[in-house]
Amino acid sequence: MPSPATRSFRTLLPAAALGVFGGASGYTAYYAEAAAYLSEDPGACVNCHVMREHHDGWQKASHHAAATCNDCHVPHALVPKLVAKGENGLRHSWGFTFQDFHEPIRIREGNRRRLNANCAHCHGELAADILHAGESDCVRCHASVGHGPPR
16 A cells, blocks of 8 residues: 555646646637737737738728628638637647747638628629639638738
């Protein structure tokens, strides 16, 4: 039978490890202003330097007065929006922490599908003939709409 000191150590070690992990995670979330990403503020997107050019382009683009980053880049329903933000947040955190991303940043296929779905959500009636013809990559022809002229 283990001694009381051994039992205490076995209890204390996992608790200490969990405390260190929780503290480091909490500090990282605080330092990275993680709560800002739950907002609708486009300024949160420029916490990462690679998004500055996209944000500046959006400010000069035609959709600036009508749409924010979230209106185009994440689903509109609450749960899918939070899932998409979490998914992108984890990927971006990894990429920016370990410098493992393409620069200039490129849209991923799943995000491109979301973007096109949101284009159709707002402009579906206007673009119904094109969408029914099978063309669903709005950005192919309208690359400058969201972020200004291509760089």
